[in-house]
Amino acid sequence: MCLLGQRVRYDGGHKHDRYLTETLGKFFEWVPVCPEVEVGMGTPREPIRLVQVGQEIRLMGVHSERDHTVAMRSYAKHRVEELVGEGLSGYILKKDSPSCGLLQVRVHHGRGQATRSGRGLFAAALSKRLPNLPIEEEGRLCDQRLRENWIERVFAYHRLQSLWAARWRRGDLVDFHTAHELTLLAHSPNAHRHLGRLVDGANSLPRPELRERYEGGFMAALTRLATPGRHSNVLSHTVSYFRDKLDDASRRELLDSIEDYRRGLVPLVVPITLVGHHARRFDVAYLTRQVYLNPRPKERALLDHD
Numbered sequence: 637m638c639l640l641g642q643r644v645r646y647d648g649g650h651k652h653d654r655y656l657t658e659t660l661g662k663f664f665e666w667v668p669v670c671p672e673v674e675v676g677m678g679t680p681r682e683p684i685r686l687v688q689v690g691q692e693i694r695l696m697g698v699h700s701e702r703d704h705t706v707a708m709r710s711y712a713k714h715r716v717e718e719l720v721g722e723g724l725s726g727y728i729l730k731k732d733s734p735s736c737g738l739l740q741v742r743v744h745h746g747r748g749q750a751t752r753s754g755r756g757l758f759a760a761a762l763s764k765r766l767p768n769l770p771i772e773e774e775g776r777l778c779d780q781r782l783r784e785n786w787i788e789r790v791f792a793y794h795r796l797q798s799l800w801a802a803r804w805r806r807g808d809l810v811d812f813h814t815a816h817e818l819t820l821l822a823h824s825p826n827a828h829r830h831l832g833r834l835v836d837g838a839n840s841l842p843r844p845e846l847r848e849r850y851e852g853g854f855m856a857a858l859t860r861l862a863t864p865g866r867h868s869n870v871l872s873h874t875v876s877y878f879r880d881k882l883d884d885a886s887r888r889e890l891l892d893s894i895e896d897y898r899r900g901l902v903p904l905v906v907p908i909t910l911v912g913h914h915a916r917r918f919d920v921a922y923l924t925r926q927v928y929l930n931p932r933p934k935e936r937a938l939l940d941h942d
Contacts, residue, residue, distance in 0.1 A: 637670040639730060639774055644670040648680040653774050656728065663934045664790075667722050671735040671758040675704070675711040686734045686743045686754045693743055695734055695757055705757070708735060712761035719762070723797065724769060726790035729759050731775040738763070738773050768855040769793065781861055784939055789858045791935045792816070795927075796851060806838040809850065818928035820857055822870045827857030868898040874911045874923060881918045890914065905939075 637644045641652035656666070673679055682697045684704060695704045730736040738759045740752035755763075763771055770789035777783045799812050813835045820828040831853050838846055871894045875887070882890065893907040908929055915923035923929060931939065 637668040637673070639728065640666060640668055642668065642670070644673045644679050646672070646677075646679070646681050646683045651730065651774075655777065656774065660938070663938060664726075667719065667724065669715065669719070669758075671708065671712065671715070671756075674715065675707055677704070684734050686741060686756075688743055688745045693754060708757045709761070712758045715758070716761050716765045720765065724766070725794040725797070726770040726772075726786065727762065727766075728777070729756070729762075729771065729773050731773040733759075735759070738771060768851050770855075785859070785861055787935065787938050788819075789855065791932065792819070792858055792927075793855060796854065800847060800851075806843075806846070809838060809846070810835055813850075814922075815925050815927050816854075818870050818874070818926045820854075821873070822862040822866050822928065824857040824860045825866070827853060827860075831857070864898055864900070867904055868894055870928070871897070871907050871911060874915075874929075877920045877923055878914055878918065882914065886914070 638649075638651040639653045639656055641650050641657065643650045645651065672681065672684070677684075682699055682702070684695055685698055687694050687696045695708050696702065697704070729738045731738070732741060733756050734741060734754075735756045735758045737754070737756040739755070741754035741756055742750045742752055743754040744750045759771075762769075770786055770793050772782065772786045777786065796812070799808060802808070813831060817828065817832075820831065831850065834846075834850060834853065841849070872891075875890060875894075878887070878890070890907070890910055893902065893910050896902045897904055897907050911923070912929040914920075915926075915929060
């Protein structure tokens with residue numbers, strides 16, 4: 637809630653992130669959540685922190701040392717199940733929060749000592765219940781590569797959940813995997829091979845196990861940042877599909893655009909657009925089906941947003 641501009645912080649303020657509301661908000665529907673308010677702490681309220689007590693990390697008031705651990709864990713379990721029913725495609729958490737922080741939250745050990753080794757209690761419940769959901773902290777979205785990776789994962793997760801929601805057959809999973817092969821290669825060639833073998837042996841697995849293993853492997857692969865080198869390798873691979881189709885000048889233009897991208901002279905959209913143009917021009921079925929070359933308009937708009 638605080639990231640959307642609602643005054644739910646412990647001091648009665650907010651942490652409005654205009655990128656979330658004014659840019660992402662044009663394409664995403666937000667489900668506002670504030671664990672601390674919803675668990676009954678009120679606004680304003682005593683600030684809380686994570687405290688190491690013996691072998692356990694507790695959620696405690698900074699001044700009163702009131703223990704909110706049991707209440708927060710009970711609330712989080714119930715609230716996360718409600719969110720599962722919302723059909724989420726992604727989630728953005730507040731960094732450093734003892735309830736919502738995903739990474740390196742301060743854990744206090746007494747005598748003023750603290751280490752950045754914790755995770756907020758609500759964030760922990762969310763990531764445990766939905767391990768494949770694209771989750772990110774708002775601060776990390778300032779990094780362009782992390783932001784683009786999260787956006788790509790959100791749309792990919794949504795497509796995958798749409799597949800599962802239908803009366804899918806193993807052939808539908810084969811089609812989904814085929815459409816994402818270039819995407820997987822750009823992120824993790826090893827995962828591409830592993831998932832390919834999994835899909836090839838789909839008939840030997842029960843559907844629930846096949847779904848669980850594919851989703852886990854697919855989303856884990858996309859969490860690996862695609863590098864300029866892997867992007868360039870994927871794009872160079874696509875050139876082979878035009879071996880007997882392009883004239884020398886067009887082939888050179890395509891290769892030059894890939895090399896310019898590799899050297900950081902042009903953005904990725906330049907060679908991708910050119911490959912997509914030739915794929916449609918020559919009706920190369922495999923390439924025209926690739927999500928990598930044909931992201932949906934909303935995804936393209938966000939990825940191309942400065």
